[in-house]
Amino acid sequence: MRSNRSSGVGLLSRIARGKRQVSADLGKEVVLLGLDSEEYYGLEGVGARIWEAIAEPRTVEEILAIVLDEYDVDPGRCERDLLALVQELTATGLVQVTDGADA
């Protein structure tokens, strides 16, 4: 199982939207604002779908399954990109790891 050791985020990590963020669905794009960082973040396509999926806490593995089911993407690349995105969003506080960090 691949994981990102530097951020502690792996496939078994359960993640959710951060508490100090707000978001708006603009149709083709979701715009996020971190209240502490005061930074904006735009998500389109698969990224926006991932954001929608974590309206409820889910493991990264569950999110990966959703994306592979709905999009025609290479599984290995999808996993790498997903972990990288989650790591980035976690670092900015837009996403938080709730429990089950990479066992």
Add this chain to the structure above:
Amino acid sequence: MGDDGRGDHLREYTLYGLRVRSEVPLPASICQRFSPWDDHDIELRWGERTTLPDRPPSGRVVAELVPGHGRGYVLVDAGTGYALRFHGTCQFWIARDLRSVWVHLPPEVAPDLAALLFVGNVLACILTLAGEYVLHASAVEVGNVALAFVGGSGMGKSTLAALLCASGARLIADDLLRLQPQGRRFLCYPGAGEIRLRQQAAELARGLPALASETTADGRVGVKLDHPGSRPALGAIVIPRPSRQCHAVRLERLTCSSALLLLMTHRRVQGLRQVEHVQAQFQQFAHVTASVPVFEAEIPWGPPFSPAIAEELLQGVGLVVHQTETDAIRSRG
């Protein structure tokens, strides 16, 4: 009557769709003697004159702004109500139900400054706390449609509104615009009926169909103008970028996300701390930008200000007014 208007009778004003009953004389052009049987939305009263303590009001900070220049403010949720402190100036106490407000002035502060703060920052805070749609904007009515100029302090909102009014438009609001969502439309509530111009734009006051003009408590030229009685629908938003280098108006229509970010950058109530209020604003602005075209405009800046700016803006945003309609607007003023 004392020098601060204490002892005055209560007067009733209509501001941003709110009926305000006030013992503080307000710089608002729609003013009637108070009828005691009338209902009202907000009542403003003088509180005791008091020296403001150095320590901030105690409670949960809702919003705080400490600018590099100027004194800033803090809005605190104190449980039974809200304390809105303008550092070094005065403090407003707002009841929990947002319907009663008291202003506490230190002895050395001029009362008309409190009135100016009330019709601007205080009402903006109250409307925001109430979850209403509020833009940091000046707006005019052109041919039954509203054009709003959104921006921070010094970005030219009032100047552009004055330029449009000099060309036949009617002032809706200056520096604060309350919107009422109605499906995919947004109706614009009329404000105080006064536009406040900085000294460098004061020349524009001569071209306005003014009912009266005076120097305001913050050193600007306040020009009272006729009001539209209705609530015109918002047709477009322009975010100005004044420029002394360009020679003609250049407009660019923004994507929804770019427009959303700029509306958030230029919020009327800056420094909101609580997630629920920021989330509400974010959703409101997303709603607006999904329905109303938002433009960024580079605008040749003065003084002197070219009268061609008004027409170029209207054409650029697609609010072209035919000559006969312009004449009708002019004759109305």
